[in-house]
Amino acid sequence: MTHDITAHAELLAVRRANEKLQPPFLEGTEMYASGQPCPMCMAAMHSANVDKIYFAYSYEDGEPYGLSSTHILEQLKKPTDQQTIEIKHVTPSDVDEHPYEMWINQS
Numbered sequence: 864m865t866h867d868i869t870a871h872a873e874l875l876a877v878r879r880a881n882e883k884l885q886p887p888f889l890e891g892t893e894m895y896a897s898g899q900p901c902p903m904c905m906a907a908m909h910s911a912n913v914d915k916i917y918f919a920y921s922y923e924d925g926e927p928y929g930l931s932s933t934h935i936l937e938q939l940k941k942p943t944d945q946q947t948i949e950i951k952h953v954t955p956s957d958v959d960e961h962p963y964e965m966w967i968n969q970s
């Protein structure tokens with residue numbers, strides 16, 4: 864058992880598929896999950912370009928068992944300054960080179 868709160872089955876499957884299939888994106892793949900994927904896993908699958916997702920139990924089905932992500936979706940729909948996590952947008956200053964430029968130029 865892992866204590867990694869991000870170790871959801873779908874996320875682990877995306878990571879393993881990327882390792883095995885090599886290309887960074889998973890076009891043409893399908894995901895099968897027992898429960899409706901949480902927002903973190905959905906974001907990973909969107910980022911990886913998974914084509915299709917099947918799930919058996921909805922957030923509503925999982926609610927009595929604490930297996931719903933409805934509360935997270937509600938937070939994500941709010942502007943950053945209205946979410947329960949304090950989120951601050953800080954403006955970088957005094958940088959010689961923009962970090963995104965440095966990142967894109969290294970590859």
Ligand SMILES: [Zn+2]
Pocket residue numbers: 871872873874900901902903904905
């Ligand atoms: Zn998940």
